[in-house]
Amino acid sequence: MTINFEIPENIQQAAQMVRYIAETTMRPYSRELDENEHARPTAFTEAMWPILSGQQQASLTKIEKQLEAQKNGDVAVKSDTKTRPSNHYLSMMYMVEILSWGDAGIYLCLPNSALGGFAVEAVGTPEQKLRLLRRFAEGEPSWGAMAMTEPNAGSDTSAIQTTAVFDEATNEWVLNGEKIFCTSGGLALDESDGLVIVWATVDRDAGRAGMKPFVVEAGTPGATVVKAEKKHGIRASDTVSIAFNDARIPADNVLGSPEVHTDKGTKGFKGAMATFDASRPLVASGALGIGRAAVEFVKEKFDEAGIEIPYGAPYHKLTAVQRDFMEMEAQLKAAYLLTLRSIVMLDEGTSNPLEASMAKVKAGKAITWVTQKAVELLGMMGYSREHLAEKWMRDAKINDIYEGTGQINTLIVARRLLGYTRNELA
Amino acid sequence: MVSFTPTEDQQLLVDTIRRYADKNIRPAAHDVDEAEAPDMDVIQAGWQLGLIPSALPEELGGFGDMSAISGAMIAEELAFGDLSVAMHLLAPSLLAYPVTLFGTAAQRESLLPAFLEEEFTAATAAFLEPGMMFDPRAMQxxxxxxxxxxxxxxxxxxVPLADESRALLVYARNAESGDIEAYIVPDDTPGLLIQEREKLMGLRALPTFRVKFEDAQVPVSAKLGGAVGIDIQTILNRQNVALGALAVGVARAAFEYAREYAKERVQFGKAIAQNQSIAFMLAEMAIEVDATRLMVWESAWMLDQGQDATREAYLARQYADKMVLTVTDSGVQTLGGYGFIREYPAERWLRNGRGFPTFDGLAIL
Known part of the structure; x- marks a missing residue:
């Protein structure tokens, strides 16, 4: 191996295509969708659906072939994860960065299995994958979602109160409780034949060990979208509350083992946490896209105003505005490189929870600051809703909050650095 | 393919220097700082590692690996040991590397073989100027x-080691063209006046000097690069990356020490690291050290690829200048009262860390 920062040609080419989609189906609608909060980005979803459903189809075909091969006793066929291209996550990082550059709220409306798919891919059986993910491969656009947060369980996910009780008479799980802040939950349950992965406890006394992911499909009686949030930023993204009142789902809609292994600790919970190793760097990637949009816009306005950025000039010769702009660039670069490192580790198959949280901490904080600074530097051009800078600032802030707040991720970094358990560093 | 894994040779090099830093540099770092004098056994042991020869041209007996990434790794590990020692050991490169990069055949052949010798061979460059508002592109x-x-x-x-260097590389503005040029000035040149040793906030084990030039005449053959001269931007870029790497080394030393201290120091019945206020400070330190290293590596990689690294090297240097101050300050803060006591290393790292924005010309790769 050798240290190398060269982004592979094929990713650069794909990035050009994604940029075109961002320029034509996202940017032109950014303001309109921000002002009309619960309208849908149809130009974007219609452009993306054929691509994403095609990818899902290919992935399902692979699973079918494996099942077939297993039936025939052919063990030579490699598993899905092993045939995955070695720059899978790097491609995703670039795609997410550019789509967020286009519009971070619209990006979150990608018609695919999303975080729900992450969970199914991570712990589902091949049969479950084929049955549950088919809807993301054909027909009309469908959305997947994940519901973890509850009114009294935010960062402390172990405090969830939603219950799942098995009804042997009907061979069904019965869900009761309320989930909030569920991204694309309305799109998944009300506006498509989608699904939501709902985290519920089968045994409140068992703590984390009792937490299991359940698949709630669109049309499930008793699973109702009760509220669409009005937000500071990413207004184009669909954020809902879902109430579960005796919502009945098939027995086979639990992911992983339904048994509570208190002796083994927190396997299901750990399964949820492991998805953060991938999702946190990808959230950081999204933050980078917003940051780049802001930096580019400021640069464009500086160019028009004849303000130069003299790289190499002594620090004491720089104006305050030049210093601010360079600091924006440097912060963005620092966040980018930490994210890139955590992504490359995913592609290499190296354990990365420390690096993933580092990237998330840095990107969340840096891009929040970068976009706030952009509004300041641009004066009324920054503050006015005539331009997008103020929107990017509002969109950026969520990156320091979701997928683990900056503080939760800092806590994870600290525990890992110090070799402390959650009890030693609470 | 993007990768952050060093080559096997680089890893071997890093491991070797880390052992040297742990075994030789660090045990002596406090005493040499107090004595304001280098420990020449430590310097000689470091010289034996052959760090400068590895970058010199093969036809002159070197190993021809003028890799900026390798150089950045070397600088970080040495500075992790001690910044004074790092700058002492690397002072000869202030002459050797620009000569390797821009020297005429005659200049390379006459100057570079000296750095392949067994004994430490002092050499240096005179770059910085006294006072505020130093501007390398408008030197006085x-x-x-x-x-x-x-x-x-x-x-x-x-000017480090000015008193013992056989030759100085002197950067000056051509009074007619305004170009920044570099001249190789032998120590016995009339009009070259080595002044008294400087007394600095940090770098106390590194002898540095004011150097005066009063109509010091040098022949046309002393101009580095001959008629072509040098590309000052390349020099500045390579300085920025080197200083960034040294800053990462100093900051990492401060971070690691603070982390271990915070785990051992018990107050109110538990390790102070078990308080979020301390733990979070440590986490921030680690994140910033890592981010800066990646910025340094990226600009070094660009140099090695032959790309224009002006922007990246400049941003990395600025970032590193700020980072090393914040991190070394947090190091002192973590140790509380002990952070202020010179028996402990934290305050030395803060004194050394504070100097980075000023250190133009004190390192190159």
Missing amino acids: TTATPSGDGVKLNGVKAC
């Missing part, structure tokens, strides 16, 4: 064409 030191050569006039500051 001038080279005025005169007869068959130039006359140098001006004052340079913070």
Whole structure:
């Protein structure tokens, strides 16, 4: 191996295509969708659906072939994860960065299995994958979602109160409780034949060990979208509350083992946490896209105003505005490189929870600051809703909050650095 | 393919220097700082690692690996040991590397073999100037064409090892063209006046000097690069990356020490690291050290690829200058009262860390 920062040609080419989609189906609608909060980005979803459903189809075909091969006793066929291209996550990082550059709220409306798919891919059986993910491969656009947060369980996910009780008479799980802040939950349950992965406890006394992911499909009686949030930023993204009142789902809609292994600790919970190793760097990637949009816009306005950025000039010769702009660039670069490192580790198959949280901490904080600074530097051009800078600032802030707040991720970094358990560093 | 894994050779190099830093540099770092004098056994042991020869051209007996990434790794590990020692050991490169990069065949052949010798061979460059508002592209030191050569006039500051170097690389502004040029000035040149040793906030084990030039005449053959001269931007870029790497080394030392201290120091019945206020400070330190290293590596990689690294190297240096101050300050803060006591290393790292924005010309790769 050798240290190398060269982004592979094929990713650069794909990035050009994604940029075109961002320029034509996202940017032109950014303001309109921000002002009309619960309208849908149809130009974007219609452009993306054929691509994403095609990818899902290919992935399902692979699973079918494996099942077939297993039936025939052919063990030579490699598993899905092993045939995955070695720059899978790097491609995703670039795609997410550019789509967020286009519009971070619209990006979150990608018609695919999303975080729900992450969970199914991570712990589902091949049969479950084929049955549950088919809807993301054909027909009309469908959305997947994940519901973890509850009114009294935010960062402390172990405090969830939603219950799942098995009804042997009907061979069904019965869900009761309320989930909030569920991204694309309305799109998944009300506006498509989608699904939501709902985290519920089968045994409140068992703590984390009792937490299991359940698949709630669109049309499930008793699973109702009760509220669409009005937000500071990413207004184009669909954020809902879902109430579960005796919502009945098939027995086979639990992911992983339904048994509570208190002796083994927190396997299901750990399964949820492991998805953060991938999702946190990808959230950081999204933050980078917003940051780049802001930096580019400021640069464009500086160019028009004849303000130069003299790289190499002594620090004491720089104006305050030049210093601010360079600091924006440097912060963005620092966040980018930490994210890139955590992504490359995913592609290499190296354990990365420390690096993933580092990237998330840095990107969340840096891009929040970068976009706030952009509004300041641009004066009324920054503050006015005539331009997008103020929107990017509002969109950026969520990156320091979701997928683990900056503080939760800092806590994870600290525990890992110090070799402390959650009890030693609470 | 993007990768952050060093080559096997680089890893071997890093491991070797880390052992040297742990075994030789660190145990002596406190005493040499107090004594304001280098420990020449430590310097000689470091010289034996052959760090400078590895970058020198093969045809002259070196190993021809003028890799900026390798250079950045070397600088970080040495500075992790101690910044004074790092700058002492690397002072000869202030002459050797620009000569390797820009020297004429005659200059390379006459100057570079000295750095392949067994004994530490001092050499240096005079770059910085005294006072505020130093601007490398508008230096006050001038080279005025005169007869068959130039006359140098001006004052340079913070010139390491000036008293023992056989030759100095002197950067000056051509009084006629305004270009920044570099001249190889032998130590016995009339008009070259080595002034008293400087007393600095940090770098106390590194002898640095004011150097005056009063009509110091050097022949035209002393101009580095001959008629072509040097590309000052390349020099500045390679300085910025080197200083960034040294800053990462100093900051990492401060972070690691603070982390271990915080785990051992018990107050209110538990390790102070078990308080979020301390733990979060440590986490921030680690994140910033890592981010800066990646910025340094990226700009070093660009240099090695032959790309224009001006922007990246400059941003990395600025970032590193700020980072090393914050991290070394947090190091002192973590130790509380002990952070303020010179028996402990934290305050030394803060004194050394504070200097980075000022250290122009004190390192190159």
